[in-house]
Amino acid sequence: MTSENTIDNSKYFIKDEPYYLPTGNEVEIFNTALAENIPVLLKGPTGCGKTRFMEYMSWYTKRPLITVSCHDDLTTADLVGRYLIQNDTTVWQDGPLTTAVRNGCICYLDEIVEARKDTTVVIHPLCDDRRILPIEKLGQLIQAPPDFCLTMSYNPGYQSAVKDLKPSTRQRFISIDFSYPAADVEAKIVNQEASLDMAACERLVKLAEMTRNLVGNGLDEGASTRLLVHTAKLINRGFEPKMACRCGIADVLTDDPETVTLLHEMIETLF
Amino acid sequence: MGLFSGLLEKFDQFSKRSWSYSRKSGSLESRQTGSSGGMSTNELLIRLELIMGQGSGLPLMDYSNEIAKLSHPLQLFIFSETTELSELSYEHANEFLQVASTALTEMEQRQYERWLLEIKQALITGNDADASEHIKNHSSYTSEGDSNTVYLSDLTYTLEKLVYSIHKAELPLAEAELSSKSPLMSYTNNEVLYLPTSISHFDNYEDNHRLYKALTFQLLGQIQCESADAIGTLNEGIRHHGEKYLSFFSRIETLRIDQYIKHSFPGLWRDIELLHESAKIDYPSDFFASANLDSVQTSLHLTATLLESTVNLPKLVYQSSFQLDLMAHVQKLTGERKAPLILNPTTDVDDEILDTLGDPRKADRGYLRSLKDSKGDSVLKSPPPGWIPDSSGGAEEEQHTTKHHEKGVFYYREWDTSLKKYRKDWCRLRETIDTDVVESMDVENMEALRHAEHRIRKTFDQLVNDQKFMRGQSDGDEIDIDAWVSARSSKSKDTDDYQNVYIRNNTNNRDVAIMFAVDLSGSTAGWKNSMIKQSTWLLCKTLARMGDQYAVYGFSGSGRSNCQVYPVKTFNESYTKSVKSRIFSMKPHQYTRMGVAIRHLSMLLGKTTAKTRILFVLTDGRPDDVDSYRGQYGVEDTRLALNEAKALSLKPFVLTFDKEGMDYLPYMLGSSRYQLITDISQLPIQISTIYKQLTT
Ligand SMILES: Nc1ncnc2c1ncn2[C@@H]1O[C@H](COP(=O)(O)OP(=O)(O)OP(=O)(O)O)[C@@H](O)[C@H]1O
Ligand SMILES: [Mg+2]
Numbered sequence: 001m002t003s004e005n006t007i008d009n010s011k012y013f014i015k016d017e018p019y020y021l022p023t024g025n026e027v028e029i030f031n032t033a034l035a036e037n038i039p040v041l042l043k044g045p046t047g048c049g050k051t052r053f054m055e056y057m058s059w060y061t062k063r064p065l066i067t068v069s070c071h072d073d074l075t076t077a078d079l080v081g082r083y084l085i086q087n088d089t090t091v092w093q094d095g096p097l098t099t100a101v102r103n104g105c106i107c108y109l110d111e112i113v114e115a116r117k118d119t120t121v122v123i124h125p126l127c128d129d130r131r132i133l134p135i136e137k138l139g140q141l142i143q144a145p146p147d148f149c150l151t152m153s154y155n156p157g158y159q160s161a162v163k164d165l166k167p168s169t170r171q172r173f174i175s176i177d178f179s180y181p182a183a184d185v186e187a188k189i190v191n192q193e194a195s196l197d198m199a200a201c202e203r204l205v206k207l208a209e210m211t212r213n214l215v216g217n218g219l220d221e222g223a224s225t226r227l228l229v230h231t232a233k234l235i236n237r238g239f240e241p242k243m244a245c246r247c248g249i250a251d252v253l254t255d256d257p258e259t260v261t262l263l264h265e266m267i268e269t270l271f
Numbered sequence: 272m273g274l275f276s277g278l279l280e281k282f283d284q285f286s287k288r289s290w291s292y293s294r295k296s297g298s299l300e301s302r303q304t305g306s307s308g309g310m311s312t313n314e315l316l317i318r319l320e321l322i323m324g325q326g327s328g329l330p331l332m333d334y335s336n337e338i339a340k341l342s343h344p345l346q347l348f349i350f351s352e353t354t355e356l357s358e359l360s361y362e363h364a365n366e367f368l369q370v371a372s373t374a375l376t377e378m379e380q381r382q383y384e385r386w387l388l389e390i391k392q393a394l395i396t397g398n399d400a401d402a403s404e405h406i407k408n409h410s411s412y413t414s415e416g417d418s419n420t421v422y423l424s425d426l427t428y429t430l431e432k433l434v435y436s437i438h439k440a441e442l443p444l445a446e447a448e449l450s451s452k453s454p455l456m457s458y459t460n461n462e463v464l465y466l467p468t469s470i471s472h473f474d475n476y477e478d479n480h481r482l483y484k485a486l487t488f489q490l491l492g493q494i495q496c497e498s499a500d501a502i503g504t505l506n507e508g509i510r511h512h513g514e515k516y517l518s519f520f521s522r523i524e525t526l527r528i529d530q531y532i533k534h535s536f537p538g539l540w541r542d543i544e545l546l547h548e549s550a551k552i553d554y555p556s557d558f559f560a561s562a563n564l565d566s567v568q569t570s571l572h573l574t575a576t577l578l579e580s581t582v583n584l585p586k587l588v589y590q591s592s593f594q595l596d597l598m599a600h601v602q603k604l605t606g607e608r609k610a611p612l613i614l615n616p617t618t619d620v621d622d623e624i625l626d627t628l629g630d631p632r633k634a635d636r637g638y639l640r641s642l643k644d645s646k647g648d649s650v651l652k653s654p655p656p657g658w659i660p661d662s663s664g665g666a667e668e669e670q671h672t673t674k675h676h677e678k679g680v681f682y683y684r685e686w687d688t689s690l691k692k693y694r695k696d697w698c699r700l701r702e703t704i705d706t707d708v709v710e711s712m713d714v715e716n717m718e719a720l721r722h723a724e725h726r727i728r729k730t731f732d733q734l735v736n737d738q739k740f741m742r743g744q745s746d747g748d749e750i751d752i753d754a755w756v757s758a759r760s761s762k763s764k765d766t767d768d769y770q771n772v773y774i775r776n777n778t779n780n781r782d783v784a785i786m787f788a789v790d791l792s793g794s795t796a797g798w799k800n801s802m803i804k805q806s807t808w809l810l811c812k813t814l815a816r817m818g819d820q821y822a823v824y825g826f827s828g829s830g831r832s833n834c835q836v837y838p839v840k841t842f843n844e845s846y847t848k849s850v851k852s853r854i855f856s857m858k859p860h861q862y863t864r865m866g867v868a869i870r871h872l873s874m875l876l877g878k879t880t881a882k883t884r885i886l887f888v889l890t891d892g893r894p895d896d897v898d899s900y901r902g903q904y905g906v907e908d909t910r911l912a913l914n915e916a917k918a919l920s921l922k923p924f925v926l927t928f929d930k931e932g933m934d935y936l937p938y939m940l941g942s943s944r945y946q947l948i949t950d951i952s953q954l955p956i957q958i959s960t961i962y963k964q965l966t967t
Binding site: 075077083085088090206210213217242258262265267269271 | 750
């Protein structure tokens with residue numbers, strides 16, 4: 001009934017170097033964690049480069065990357081695998097986590113707190129020095145090869161306390177803090193990603209900083225680097241900067257008319 | 272004080288007389304009468320005679336007849352204004368009385384406030400003719416007549432937040448004091464930006480709006496460019512050269528701040544250039560061409576040089592004023608005194624420098640700056656005693672100044688049904704943990720309770736066991752062998768049968784969060800309170816077994832600035848001894864301002880991610896609070912708050928002891944979202960039955 005699933009690794013390899021500009025010593029920390037077989041937790045707001053960083057590290061370490069986007073219906077079976085029925089018999093199908101363990105990939109669980117509580121428990125034995133993945137239904141214990149690495153991302157900002165990570169989960173990880181890059185670094189990133197002139201990029205970053213100052217004061221989150229890149233692309237395509245900022249930033253951040261007015265006022269002030 | 276909080280305060284004062292008076296931006300008199308009866312003609316006459324003098328030959332009786340038609344608050348307004356005017360000019364007070372009742376009926380509150388402001392301003396500056404002109408032209412202050420005027424109150428929210436987003440600390444906007452110098456007077460003490468109440472300088476709305484923004488950013492510029500550092504040299508200069516020195520400095524410093532704006536806020540700069548055009552100013556663009564803009568010393572230096580020259584700098588419309596006393600206050604606050612690097616030619620150089628070098632306070636600067644940076648406001652925000660120029664509401668002001676920084680304090684809007692508008696940040700709510708020692712956690716009538724507990728358990732157990740496995744699903748964690756077998760053996764060979772062969776384990780799918788909001792108003796004292804405590808305790812005990820998320824909060828308070836919520840059990844707490852003791856320390860407090868409590872608890876409940884989220888309100892009567900939160904007003908606000916909760920996809924449910932509740936509950940909640948408890952001893956059982964209905 002069991003089949004040793006091995007994947008076509010090349011599918012998961014990242015061939016071209018993704019553009020990633022380090023904002024601190026995250027690359028070194030990650031490499032050390034890999035070498036020491038310690039799982040990594042990426043903390044930070046949305047759109048600040050976590051996914052990009054993982055792609056970059058996957059390319060850098062030449063290990064395949066398997067990403068799982070967690071949602072609130074994600075069960076243990078979705079991660080580990082389940083029996084399916086094919087042609088009147090049951091067939092076991094590995095879940096992404098099992099695939100990653102078997103093949104020594106980097107497994108990236110995006111937005112882990114969204115997943116159901118019980119799922120975090122299956123990663124516990126995988127995240128301590130045992131490094132095993134128990135597959136109950138198969139009665140197997142898979143020992144993770146040294147190349148396997150587990151990473152999760154998590155946004156502490158808007159998470160409710162109810163959906164916080166359990167200490168027993170947290171304390172298995174090394175944590176890398178991904179907050180927004182420093183202004184000059186961020187401007188460089190936007191400049192590189194959207195090839196917009198530097199002066200305009202700096203202005204966009206300034207606008208983003210102003211929105212970030214409003215967090216808790218009308219906004220749940222400030223404008224992310226991703227939004228800046230989008231907006232910069234609009235401007236680059238010939239859109240009027242004010243217009244681009246409205247579509248790319250203000251209207252994206254909120255629906256509350258009063259806050260939208262405020263964001264428009266910010267744009268009017270800066271551009 | 273922030274203009275808005277200023278308005279709030281006015282409201283507080285007036286609301287004691289009649290809440291219908293004080294809408295945020297006022298409203299027409301025709302809508303304003305209603306709940307408040309005015310004074311009688313006789314009473315009015317006596318008062319008028321007191322102000323204007325008896326036997327003055329004025330037709331005071333006629334005035335009284337006219338004023339009698341107005342609402343009480345407007346009558347009071349007329350009296351206080353007449354008194355003030357009569358102190359400035361008896362003639363004008365009389366002129367005012369002639370038109371007052373007509374004028375006030377056709378104006379909104381802020382319009383007549385502006386009208387009187389301009390009259391008084393003209394009188395203060397000695398322009399009696401202008402003042403008469405203003406009084407006569409009252410119709411130009413009505414909505415039709417004043418479409419060009421921009422009011423600070425309309426911009427406060429946006430400008431304050433805009434400034435906050437740049438400055439990272441709150442700088443509230445407030446109305447500037449009336450000035451004899453200029454109607455555009457604006458100034459700052461590094462904590463509050465004082466701006467004109469309204470601007471009608473230009474003959475179009477857009478320019479006046481731009482002017483507000485320019486003034487605001489000039490004041491922000493004063494702070495960010497550290498203009499106050501100039502205070503020492505400024506005082507020196509004024510001593511030697513007179514006011515001319517300050518006026519030169521102001522013009523030059525304004526240009527320096529312009530450069531800061533031009534560099535940091537190009538969008539605003541474009542607006543300012545439009546203002547230059549509209550005001551026909553020949554702007555000296557290359558004035559600061561090569562100078563070092565970083566320090567106010569540059570401006571001081573230029574002032575000293577230009578004083579002797581013939582250069583004529585324009586006075587810009589948006590020039591803010593530099594108030595020496597306020598600047599000195601800033602200096603004192605930051606504890607620093609900087610050496611004037613470029614000294615006024617006439618000052619004794621050596622003395623100054625020696626003086627500064629020996630100043631031990633100078634060393635503090637770094638420390639204070641770092642405090643300023645890290646905490647943002649704690650040092651700078653607490654004004655020294657006796658300083659605030661408008662001393663009418665120090666305490667209130669402080670609350671508003673620090674409103675977004677105080678821990679455990681929240682601000683909520685409230686629906687004003689007569690205005691048909693939300694009042695922003697109207698209620699100030701605090702979470703207070705009741706830490707009273709409980710005399711006894713023993714429960715009376717243990718036998719009956721045990722029975723109740725048993726019944727609750729049974730109801731809940733059914734809930735849990737109801738839905739362990741769901742068979743025959745199209746997707747699931749396990750294979751439903753039975754379904755498969757029956758599919759295989761099915762003669763029809765219907766392929767659909769093979770689809771639904773999974774079992775879904777649904778224990779965790781019972782995804783419920785419930786918030787119990789318990790009314791702790793004074794009226795629940797006595798047996799109601801002990802019943803509430805016991806029921807809450809029983810429920811918590813049983814709910815703890817269910818794995819449902821639940822929280823218990825009490826609410827009460829008195830007045831809009833003192834709304835209270837008492838956390839008994841929060842969502843991420845589990846049921847412990849201390850929760851139990853908090854349950855038993857729930858005690859009756861003051862009033863029932865329900866809207867704000869519902870808003871706050873909805874917010875907390877909204878943060879949970881459960882699929883079914885229930886807001887369960889347990890109350891003994893209708894919404895009621897001091898400051899007119901009762902009757903229609905209270906019901907309407909509560910209704911809106913409950914609607915907001917629904918919009919957050921929460922399910923509100925109200926359980927009440929109030930037999931008259933049926934009058935307003937259907938209106939407040941819509942059908943089948945409320946229930947009346949007639950027999951309070953049935954409370955726990957009733958709650959559990961409702962709970963079951965709501966969650967399945
Ligand atoms: N340090 C960086 N170097 C290069 N690009 C970056 C960097 N930081 C952010 N970006 C840009 O921001 C965009 C968004 O980043 P990414 O998708 O990695 O965000 P994320 O943190 O994964 O967000 P989410 O939590 O929403 O998934 C990227 O597409 C990239 O253009
Ligand atoms: Mg991502």
